[in-house]
Amino acid sequence: MSAEPVAGDALDVLFGALADPTRRQLLQRLLANGPATATVLAEPLACSRQAVVKHLQALEAAGLATPERVGREVRYRATPERLASAVGWLLDAGGSWDRRIDRLRGRNQPTRNRR
Template sequence: MPLPRANTISRTFAALSDPTRLTILARLAKQGDMTVQDIARPFAMSLPAVSQHLKVLEQAGLISRGRNGQQRPCRLRPERLAAAQAWLDNTRHAWEARLDRLENFLAAKKDTRQ
């Protein structure tokens, strides 16, 4: 599995860059599938605004939507969250590995000097 390119992963982060959308995702994770009305209820914004947020999340692959009568239940899709996590993990790991190599190098230098 190749590492996703910066361009792909930045799309995911863009979808995560709004507090309303983060709250929506967190609620879907904790409470399971929800209708648009349920999702919108706690927010101080119009229904279309929430619907637009859901569209962003869907296009980013962070949620999927079904059909249940007139309702379009939303479900969290964890795959892209995992991909974002993987990028962060890689980056942080590269940073730690560099520090370790640097430490080893300095320790070795000190050894030869003595």
């Protein structure tokens, strides 16, 4: 199984997608109930199918869901593996570099620190 990259500045795109409550609700339903079409997902929501499609496309761009064509339908499936692997790597590597930067700073007096 391959992991698609999380697009853009990884964590920003990822959490940007998850910052919207409707998208979180959609993702939770996909996780709980399995793949579903935009039409089915729109039924209990107070928004149009087109709005749901846009939300699903945002989840897809963040690597959190993927469309699958089944006959004439397009069903969306949650892809949490990508989230877990990308976030796990980013947190691990980021923490390691923070510690290294601290040690490097200890070797020197920083004039400014960014990021």
